[in-house]
Amino acid sequence: MNETFDGNSVFPRGEKNETYAQYFTGNSYLTMLSTEGVNIGNVAFEPGCRNNWHIHHKGGQILLVTGGRGWYQAWDQPARELKTGDVVHIPAGIKHWHGAAHDSWFAHIAVEIPAEGASNEWLEPVSDEAYSQLS
16 A cells, blocks of 8 residues: 555555544545444545544454554553554453554554444544554
């Protein structure tokens, strides 16, 4: 995936993610690949875009990185750099965030692990100060 996101991804970038824009710093794009039984979405992040801290209550989430360079961080843990081919398993109840590096587009497939009563709790944004310390 390159800086202009010219379509070199396996999945389409999708439309601007207006539905969840309030929970992101910067612009993201969302294409739902499945909503039958398991919610699976392709999420693309412009350089510098990241989502707020959040928690998946029950079920959890799996991220499959498909392009670019980004970050994942669980609460009270160091941030982990992500690149194409990386897989992140996020257990239910873990406060975390994920998004693009400041100088790269980033895309991942987000798989919501089905569970009865599953929900997402959106929390505070990742601070600019904390994010700027990542290279």
